[in-house]
Amino acid sequence: MKYCAFLRGVNVKGTNMKMAEVCQVFKDAGMEDVVSILASGNIVFSSDKKAGELKKILEKAMSDHFSYEAFLFIKSQEEIENFWNRNPFEKNTDLHSYTFVANDGIENILMKEFENVIKTENEDAKIVDNIFYWQVPKGNTLDSTFGKILGKKSLKDQFTSRNINTFEKILKKF
Template identity: 65%
Template sequence: MKSKLINNSYCAFLRGVNVKGTNMKMAEVCSVFKNTGMKNVSSVLASGNILFSSEKNKNEVKKLLEKALSEHFSYEAFLFIKDKIEIESILSNNPFNPDSNFHIYGFAGIDGIEKTLMSEFEKAEKTEGEEAKIMMDNFYWKVPKGNTLASELGKILGRKNLKNALTSRNLNTIEKVLKKMTDT
């Protein structure tokens, strides 16, 4: 009896795309994904959000894609794979109300990174209205527009010791990712 192959839908959130000299065209990134056997490959925005499907599990896909991207683009690739249910969870558990004066970020990272981020946030000097919360093992950060990179937490997020541990996305981007996953 043949077993039926299951195609899992994922989004790969790449870290460090189009910053500090690592410039990538999303069409070229998609091509690398396709060359590793990923199906239904497409990008959402130009910030390293790649939708795809595969019969492989998340850990297998992560290793395969990081190796292929590292070799193709000559940089140390880090990416975080989320399925549709995980992306829905990030959006539905957002503890902050929308406010046109603030950005709200969700994070993808290694297990336990939310506790590290909360510890760093609690020690950091904050701008007016800046907040952070953990909901269902996800770290959320609300920061006034224009202060993301200048804030103390923003500077902490850029540290080398965190580069392979996490990546962040504005929740507006995560909404676009989910919409495209749902529409396909």
């Protein structure tokens, strides 16, 4: 089965790693057809194992190799198609749209956080089929009140986010 692993916190705040090295860790852990998409920790691969088992194997392999606490979210091709197809926001060159790859239920926590912050003009969030989507004006992602909440340590193992365009690139690799 084809999967994509979404790594949390890669190439930010001192956790730097080359994607070629990450791919090698995946191969050494028994994954096949391994390829990275962008430098933000998106690894497409094949395996006969289930996503839950893969998460444990790959988090341990990444943690051991890079000496950091790895958090990965493993999604199937079908799940990634859902992320792409259910995006509720229209394409707008002035806005970034993000999709959150997350543990079950985190979308409701994120929505409560979003509802309680001061928003920038045109900033919006929606939940579609248990997937949290966030749209923010370009240049405001890290400066927005909600963007700052996303870095909370208490949430670090709960989700990772990607620009919606990343899912299109991943789907093309499948």
